Amino acid sequence: MVVSASSFHYFDDLDAALAEIKRVLKADGKLVIxxxxxxxxxxxxxxxxxxVFDPADPAYRQCYSQAEFHHLLASAGFNICRATKVRFGLIWGLMVVTASR
Known part of the structure; x- marks a missing residue:
């Protein structure tokens, strides 16, 4: 199992990150983001x-919509097993995706 918690928006090279995750997962392994x-x-x-205000921050890249996120995972060859969004209050939210190879 590979778990990425509140860090995907920092990844510089998404294709490389997802390829490495896929490489280290066993055939029946799960990815949880x-x-x-x-x-x-x-x-x-x-x-x-x-x-805008911290463009020099070398760590932060961007956050994604759920549709963009699913597209990235599907393009990398992952199968989405479960996906949900969680809203905290009126304006803040997270998404959780479980995927397999």
């Missing part, structure tokens, strides 16, 4: 603010 979800207002604002 929990990250910000740009489908929610505060996540959109944070995404914009971090890019």
């Amino acid at each position: 929990l990250d910000w979800c740009r489908d929610y207002s505060l996540c959109q604002i944070c995404d914009i603010m971090l890019k």
